[in-house]
Structure formats: C-alpha cells, structure tokens
Amino acid sequence: MTTMKREHNILVLISGNGTNLQALIDACAAGTIPHAKIVKVISNKKDAYGLTRAKDAGIETTYHNLIAGGYTKKYPGDREKAREGYDVDLAKLITTNEPKPDLVVCAGWMHILSPSFVDALQAARLPIINLHPALPGQFDGANAIQRAWTAYKDGQITKTGVMIHYVISEVDRGQPIVTEEISCEECADEDALEAKIHAVEWRIIVQGAVKALSSLP
C-alpha cells in the first residue's frame, strides 16, 4: 500500500521585487520543494513587483499596509500602537487563511514584526522563517549588504553571507536553519557582492523552506 504525502501550504510575505518569491514559486513547480504549494502572498507595499509574479503564477494576493489600512489614523501620534494593531491583524490574516498555511516565509519582507505577531503565530503552531542577507549576529536589520561592504572596506570583515532562520521577536536573531558564507575579497565592488548574495539567497531560501517543512510534526 502506498501512502500519499500530505501537501504543505506555504504563505509568503514580501515587500519588493520578489525574486526570492520567484525562487520559491519555481521550486514548488519543479518539485524541489516536494508536495508544497504557495497558497497566498501578502505584501505591505502596493507596488511590489512580487505581487505581479504571484498573480502570474495564479497565487492569491493580499495588500496589507500600515497607513492605507488606517492603523496610523486609528492611533494618531502612537506609532507603536499602530504597528501593534497592524501586526495583530496581519497574524489574523495568516492564521485564518483558507487553506491553512503550514509555513510562513518572509522573502524580502521589510517590516519588523512585533512580539504580538510572533506570539500569535506561535500559539497557532505556525512556524515562520526569514531570509536575511548576513551571517547570524553580523548585520541585523536593514541595509545589511551595504553595511557589510563598508565594514569590509574598513578592514573589519573579510566575509559576509546569507541565512535562513526561524523568526523570534529579536530582529534577525532566531535559530538559523541554513547559512552560507560569502567572501568579500572575491568581489570587485558592492554591486558584485550584492549580485553574489542574491544568487545564494535564491538557492538557500528553497533549502530553508524544505528543511522547515521536513521538521513539521
């Protein structure tokens, strides 16, 4: 008797071009991420090209934005409350999605997630992973590639890298799933380093998703 493997549903969060989303779409289609389907893409930016990539692949999309969603108006002058309200609704959008996701992937998601978001997903037993263009603990937060190049030029580092990690409340600090080092010395300039980093990202975001899905109970 053969047992059918359960199909896994992936929900992807994006903010921009969506080249990493494209890597996931292609990997699902090719079976590199086995038995998996992207069921929804959520963007916090209206003009994110990743939304077009998702639509072209027949994937449902949602636009969820702090200002357009009325959160800053609801809590005038209190940005923290506005962000909290936004994050609570983002968590609801994800946990009540039909079909239910098994894994959330932040693929170029440029919004810091608050503890209320992380806690809500944990309560729903829904793992969330993130792509970050730096090695663990090296350049947390925004502009990691630019900061790595400056640090290399200043003689502080010789290598940077890319990681896929589980998301916790501390930005870019969760348990790494896949990491890959990249030598700055082999790059002529910042553009060359960036190109190298992106090529690694497209490969390891797929590896990270496969690993996270295979660790599901």
Ligand code: GAR
């Ligand atoms: C990627 O380089 C990713 O590492 C970075 O945003 C880019 C998104 O590209 N993410 C972060 O810096 C998160 N801290 P994409 O939209 O083409 O996938």
